[in-house]
Amino acid sequence: MQNKNTFKNLLFITFLILSSTSQAQDKNAKALLDQVTNKIKSYSSIIIDFKYSLSNTKENINQDSKGNVILKGNQYVLNFMGVTKIFDGKKTYTIVPEDEEVTISKVNENDNGAVTPSKMLTFFNSGYKYTLDEQTNIKGRKIQYVKLIPNNSKDQRKEILLGIDSQTKNIYNLIEIGRKGTKTTLTVNSFKTNQPLSKNQFTFVQSKYPNYYINKLD
Structure with missing residues (x-):
């Protein structure tokens, strides 16, 4: 009976240790994510x-692309895979030179489901469980990883x-x-x-696209 109680106590102590370690990791991860968020918000x-x-070994898929984005508040200009997206704070202008088409649409920035470049830098603030993961050295830089698990099954x-x-x-x-x-990986080459920025940085100028079809979505 004594051995049985000792085993139970050992299991209980182990559980407490693991639980406290997990909570400490969560707190450390939260503190680090808060620092990132505050840093992002401090930039003009x-x-x-x-x-x-993008890669998938089973499907034998390997794709690499480059892009750039300019951000100011919730406004942005994104260039990626031959397409330019401009958000002026009210509307999104998607410019596709290959099709000579511009699509103009309204975006509700208060919609949590709306994915924008500005939200991509702070998306982790809700909807995830997080813990500290490994720390690696990349070209002399210490990179600390945080593992995020979506709450939505x-x-x-x-x-x-x-x-x-x-x-x-x-x-x-x-x-x-x-x-x-x-597996998709987005790596920041320059930050x-x-x-x-120009005062017209996030302004769509239709005269620059005289032969383009303008597709307006309400």
């Missing part, structure tokens, strides 16, 4: 050059790894691992802040 503008990779993403530069508290990369084996 952000210019990012990035690399986007229907989310097609199994987990997300957010790499954060331990010194600058800026995002270095974001790795999404899908439930069907697809510039508080750069002077």
Whole structure:
């Protein structure tokens, strides 16, 4: 009986240790994510050059693309895969040179389901469970990863790894691992802040696209 009680006590103590460690990791992860959020909010503008990779070994898929985005508040200009998107704070202008078409649509920025570049830098603030993951050294930079697990069981993403530069508290990369084996990685190649921007930086000028079909969506 004594051995049985000792075993129970050992299991209980082990459970407490594991639970306290998990909570400490969550607190540390939360503190780090808060630092990233506060840092992002402190910048008047952000210019990012990035690399986007998609792979699926089962499907033998490997794709690499480059892009850039200019951010100021909730306004942005995104260039990716030959398409330019401009959001002026009220409407989104999607410019597709290959089709010579511009699609104009309204976006409700208060909609939690609306995915925008500005939200991509702070998406982790809700909807996820998070813990600290490994820390790696990449070209002399210490990158601390935070593992994010979506709360929504229907989310097609199994987990997300957010790499954060331990010194600058800026995002270095974001790795999404899908439930069907697809892995996407967005790596920040250049991160510039508080750069002077033209007052018309986020203004769509229709005269620049005289032969384009203008598709207006209400």
